[in-house]
Amino acid sequence: MRDVLVVEDDGVVLAAVARLCRSEDLRVDEHGSVDGALASLAETGYRLALVDLMLPGRSGIELLEALRAEHPATPVVMISGYATSENALRSLQLGAFDFLPKPFDIAELIGVIRRALRFAGKRPRQGEETAAAAAARRYFLGRHSWATLDADGTATIGAAESFQGTLGGPSRITVGGIGDHVTRGRKLAQLERGGEVHRVWSPLSGLIVAVNPELEITADLLDRDPFGSGWLVRIVPADPQDELSALTLRRAEEEVATGGG
Amino acid sequence: MAIGATRPPGTPGSRPRLAAPAGRSSGRISRQVILAVVVASTLVFGLSSYLILKGQRRALISQVEHQAHLVSETIKSSTRYAMLLNRREDVHQIIDTIGRQGEIHQVRIFNKEGQVIYSPEKSLLGEFVDKQTEACYACHAADQPLERLSRPQRTRIFRNTDGRRLGIINPIYNEPSCWQAACHAHVESQSVLGILDVTLPLAEVDRQFAVNGRRAALLSGAAILTIVVILWLFFHQRVVKPVARLLEATTVVAAGDLEHQLPVRRNDELGLLQHSFNDMTRRLAAAQSQIYQSDKLASLGRLAAGVAHEINNPLTGVLVNSSFLHRRAADGSEEQKDLETIVHETKRCREIVKGMLDFARQAPLKRTTVDINGVVERALKIVDNQLAVKNIKVTQALRDDLPATYADANQIVQVLINLLVNAADDIGPGAGEIYVGTELQAVEQGQAIEIKVADNGGGIAEQDLGRIFEPFFTTKDQQGTGLGLAVVWGIVQEHGGSIKVDSRVGRGATFTILLPVISTPGVVGGGDQATHA
Numbered sequence: 001m002r003d004v005l006v007v008e009d010d011g012v013v014l015a016a017v018a019r020l021c022r023s024e025d026l027r028v029d030e031h032g033s034v035d036g037a038l039a040s041l042a043e044t045g046y047r048l049a050l051v052d053l054m055l056p057g058r059s060g061i062e063l064l065e066a067l068r069a070e071h072p073a074t075p076v077v078m079i080s081g082y083a084t085s086e087n088a089l090r091s092l093q094l095g096a097f098d099f100l101p102k103p104f105d106i107a108e109l110i111g112v113i114r115r116a117l118r119f120a121g122k123r124p125r126q127g128e129e130t131a132a133a134a135a136a137r138r139y140f141l142g143r144h145s146w147a148t149l150d151a152d153g154t155a156t157i158g159a160a161e162s163f164q165g166t167l168g169g170p171s172r173i174t175v176g177g178i179g180d181h182v183t184r185g186r187k188l189a190q191l192e193r194g195g196e197v198h199r200v201w202s203p204l205s206g207l208i209v210a211v212n213p214e215l216e217i218t219a220d221l222l223d224r225d226p227f228g229s230g231w232l233v234r235i236v237p238a239d240p241q242d243e244l245s246a247l248t249l250r251r252a253e254e255e256v257a258t259g260g261g
Numbered sequence: 262m263a264i265g266a267t268r269p270p271g272t273p274g275s276r277p278r279l280a281a282p283a284g285r286s287s288g289r290i291s292r293q294v295i296l297a298v299v300v301a302s303t304l305v306f307g308l309s310s311y312l313i314l315k316g317q318r319r320a321l322i323s324q325v326e327h328q329a330h331l332v333s334e335t336i337k338s339s340t341r342y343a344m345l346l347n348r349r350e351d352v353h354q355i356i357d358t359i360g361r362q363g364e365i366h367q368v369r370i371f372n373k374e375g376q377v378i379y380s381p382e383k384s385l386l387g388e389f390v391d392k393q394t395e396a397c398y399a400c401h402a403a404d405q406p407l408e409r410l411s412r413p414q415r416t417r418i419f420r421n422t423d424g425r426r427l428g429i430i431n432p433i434y435n436e437p438s439c440w441q442a443a444c445h446a447h448v449e450s451q452s453v454l455g456i457l458d459v460t461l462p463l464a465e466v467d468r469q470f471a472v473n474g475r476r477a478a479l480l481s482g483a484a485i486l487t488i489v490v491i492l493w494l495f496f497h498q499r500v501v502k503p504v505a506r507l508l509e510a511t512t513v514v515a516a517g518d519l520e521h522q523l524p525v526r527r528n529d530e531l532g533l534l535q536h537s538f539n540d541m542t543r544r545l546a547a548a549q550s551q552i553y554q555s556d557k558l559a560s561l562g563r564l565a566a567g568v569a570h571e572i573n574n575p576l577t578g579v580l581v582n583s584s585f586l587h588r589r590a591a592d593g594s595e596e597q598k599d600l601e602t603i604v605h606e607t608k609r610c611r612e613i614v615k616g617m618l619d620f621a622r623q624a625p626l627k628r629t630t631v632d633i634n635g636v637v638e639r640a641l642k643i644v645d646n647q648l649a650v651k652n653i654k655v656t657q658a659l660r661d662d663l664p665a666t667y668a669d670a671n672q673i674v675q676v677l678i679n680l681l682v683n684a685a686d687d688i689g690p691g692a693g694e695i696y697v698g699t700e701l702q703a704v705e706q707g708q709a710i711e712i713k714v715a716d717n718g719g720g721i722a723e724q725d726l727g728r729i730f731e732p733f734f735t736t737k738d739q740q741g742t743g744l745g746l747a748v749v750w751g752i753v754q755e756h757g758g759s760i761k762v763d764s765r766v767g768r769g770a771t772f773t774i775l776l777p778v779i780s781t782p783g784v785v786g787g788g789d790q791a792t793h794a
Contacts, residue, residue: 012578020585054570081573082566084618103576103611105604106584179643181675195588207643207674238671239627 003027004113005049007037007063008079009056013102017050020109034058038066046074048116050100053080053087061094068095075116075162079104085185088201089246092142097162099144099201111196118166138227139247141203145188146227147247149240154209157188158231159200159222167193170219175232180208182235184243189232191222204243206235290504291496295489302488306481314474321466322427326416329429332365333459337431344433347444357381366426367460370433373453418463425463430456503531507538519546551754561732565617572614580607616733616744626669626755633710633776634659634699636670640677641697644685648695651685658698663710667779672752679745680714680772687718687770701778708778709758715771721764729762 003026008014014030021028029046031037034055049067053060060078067076075097080087083101091099097116100108139147143162147155171193182188188202211233215221222230237243336359343351352370360368360381370379375389415430433454440449447454506523513521519542523535587600637659648655677697684695693716700711721729721736728734730750735743753760757777764770 010574010577013574013581016578016581016585020581023585081577082570083573083615102573103580103607105580105608106588109581179647179678181671181678205671207671242627 001045001047002029002040003047005029005031005037005040005046005051005074007031007034007050007055007060008052009033009054010052010081013052013079017109020106021113024110024113026113032056034060034063037063041067041070045071047120048113049074049076050113051076051078053078053091054082061090064091064094064096073120075120077112077116085183088185089141092144092201093246093248095142097143105197107192107195107197108199111198114168114196115162115166115198118168119162122165138250139203139244140250141184141201141247145200145203147203147237147244149237149244150234153236154234155204155206155237155240156231156234157182157203159189159226161226163191163198163200163222164226165223167191167198167220167223168196169193169223171196171198171223172219173215173222173232175211175215176208178208178211182206182208182233184246200232203247204235204237205239206237208233208235210234291493291501294496295493298492299485299489302485303481306484310474310477310481314470314477317473318466318470321469322418322463325427325461325463325466326412326429328364329416329427329459329461330412330431332359332368332461333429333431333457335359336368336459337433337457345438345442347442352379364461365459366462367428367458369458370455371458372455373451378455425467426460427463428458428460430458432456500531503527503535507531507535510538510542514542514545519549551759557731561617565614569614569618572610576607576610576614580604580611583607619744626672628667628669628779630665631668631670631673632665633663633668633673633712634661636668636673637677637697637699637712639670640674640681643674644678644681648681648685651688651690652692653685653688654692654694656694656696658696660699660701663699663701664708664778664780666710666776668756668776669752672755673776676749676752676774677712677714679749683745684714684716684718684770687716687720689718693717702775704775704777706777709775710778712774712776713771714774715769717769720766720768721762721770722766726762726764730760 004021006014006017006021006028008017008030009032011032014032018028018030026048029040031040032055034057037049037051049063049071051060051063051067055063060080064076064078067074076095077098077100078087078091078096079100079102080091081102088099088101097119098112100112137148139149140160141147143160145157146160147157149155171191173189173191175189176182182202182205184202184205186202187199189200191198191200212221212229212231214229215232222232224230336356339355339359340352343349343355356368356370356379359365368379368381369377369385369390371377371390377385377388377390380386412429417428417430419426419428433456435447435449435451435454439447439454440451510521510523521542522539525532525535525539527535583600583603587597587604590597590600637657641655641657681695681697685693688695696713696715698711698713698715700713702709702711725734725736730746731743732747733743734747750760753774753776757779758775760772760774762770762772
């Protein structure tokens with residue numbers, strides 16, 4: 001088992017990512033194409049994979065699918081210079097651990113690497129969800145974020161298991177204000193903690209009508225209870241019917257089963 | 262679509278090429294009209310002069326005919342007595358006397374065989390006239406007995422070497438007194454004893470006729486000339502000149518000057534034409550600016566998408582490496598400060614690229630049946646706090662019987678929020694007022710909902726008015742992205758609507774949006790329907 005697989009066709013980016021990983025004391029295998037990466041994967045597994053979406057020849061999506069099939073325990077972070085919401089949605093729905101749009105800085109890169117490694121290392125815990133939260137029909141954007149449709153037509157949005165217990169402690173949360181427009185596949189919230197930056201990509205589009213006031217008071221609420229009291233915002237969804245159908249509806253027991261990977 | 266293709270060719274070479282035939286054709290029309298008038302009036306004047314002259318001639322000839330008849334009768338009655346007495350010398354004497362009068366050309370009496378028996382010209386005596394010619398055919402050709410002949414039948418007009426003549430024959434019928442006369446020159450069975458033929462010259466008549474003909478031709482010519490001159494002047498002033506101005510205007514517009522307007526001072530057809538020309542030009546200008554704008558937005562979108570991908574890799578290299586170095590640099594050192602600047606500025610680049618991408622990928626419309634007043638109220642509710650904090654008073658005037666329309670409520674909310682936030686920014690730190698109103702307007706394609714957002718803020722400078730909807734145009738320095746109004750513009754366009762702004766510096770700004778009222782989803786033939794299927 002090696003530490004990190006980096007697949008990136010741009011030499012400068014590849015070198016920068018590899019350098020940063022090494023500074024984190026991680027052993028890195030660098031590849032410029034999917035074929036090279038698959039050759040390495042045939043020999044060994046990795047604790048983490050960072051894969052560029054657009055690669056010459058076969059695309060990063062193919063590698064993501066191969067990794068999800070052959071190495072389901074390896075979190076895959078998709079990197080893209082063509083950082084559209086469609087690419088983010090597609091990657092996360094296909095099981096990517098996170099989506100990292102270029103250009104990223106060191107805090108964003110370190111954040112996602114550390115969180116992914118924590119996620120890969122943690123053991124699935126039973127009964128993390130509260131009973132109330134489990135009762136709701138919950139729609140998931142991969143393992144990244146979730147949404148529930150409330151009785152009054154609004155939707156509640158929160159972070160999913162890739163943030164649960166992986167933030168390493170209390171963090172400062174920045175969320176948009178009431179009246180702000182959020183777009184699915186775009187940044188909904190940003191979490192900062194000790195040189196790490198994490199971003200939550202929204203599963204739905206709409207207008208923010210409420211922000212969880214508890215998050216500011218209890219800094220580690222999201223880390224502890226993202227499905228319950230650690231919810232992020234409530235929005236008036238722009239197109240719930242259409243957008244919810246693109247998400248994955250999961251029941252409580254499934255969440256736990258897929259949680260640890 | 263390329264911007265160039267949407268504009269009419271404005272090459273200098275195209276103007277004379279267009280102008281030359283235009284000038285000729287307007288002249289050609291006036292010439293054609295004048296030619297038609299000349300032909301028509303020539304026909305009318307010609308025909309009427311011909312008919313009048315013909316009548317005159319007939320009257321003159323009939324006068325001469327009458328005169329000839331009189332002369333003929335005079336001779337006949339003057340010679341009667343001499344004839345009865347068979348005094349041939351006396352008959353000769355009388356005929357000589359009368360026949361020598363200037364107005365009489367010739368007097369002859371010939372017997373029924375055609376032999377001249379009396380004439381002032383002695384050389385003619387005893388000669389035979391050709392019965393096939395002269396007036397003889399009136400009776401002989403008809404093969405009828407010489408009975409009573411009407412006057413026109415007895416009259417003939419013929420041409421001699423020295424001009425036209427009018428001849429009249431007067432048969433001398435047999436009477437009882439003739440055959441009972443002592444001379445017994447005639448027997449009772451003869452019906453006609455001889456023919457008196459009087460010929461008068463028509464020279465005077467012909468001269469008079471020629472004079473009248475010349476006068477008529479002269480008058481007709483003068484009348485035609487007068488008509489042509491008046492018509493030409495009228496035509497030139499009222500038709501050719503305005504048409505030439507119109508043509509010139511079309512070439513000016515064709516060359517790309519859509520600001521060009523014609524002065525309209527008349528309400529005839531040409532006035533209407535000028536008016537509709539101006540109207541057309543205005544619409545063309547509006548349409549062109551819309552096409553130009555959406556074209557610009559589309560190319561900007563393509564450019565942004567291309568640039569984003571190309572620039573994001575090098576930016577990543579710069580950002581990761583500089584932030585890595587920044588983290589390792591000694592706290593408070595010069596290097597750390599420099600690296601912080603690099604990181605900060607690179608992040609700014611990232612935001613710019615992100616803004617371009619956001620703008621380029623505006624979400625497709627998700628139309629539903631929407632109550633615009635509800636949408637306006639929703640938008641106001643969202644920015645309510647923000648406006649209250651700034652001490653801005655909002656006045657609403659929403660028309661309560663607005664029809665529902667088929668639109669993307671969220672995007673219209675976005676439009677209103679952008680306009681309201683913009684208005685609030687324009688008002689600045691002091692207290693201000695924002696007016697939001699809805700109205701129903703009749704437009705060409707039916708009805709449109711008008712949404713007005715007005716503020717009493719600083720207003721927009723005139724030179725900026727044309728650019729405020731352009732992406733990345735901002736007057737807010739570093740604060741604005743310059744995309745707010747471009748997004749507004751894009752959304753309104755997507756809805757098939759229009760937006761305009763009226764503003765003066767210091768007087769605030771009024772944004773007026775017109776959204777077409779679409780009652781059924783079927784009317785919208787766009788790709789945005791697919792998501793509802």
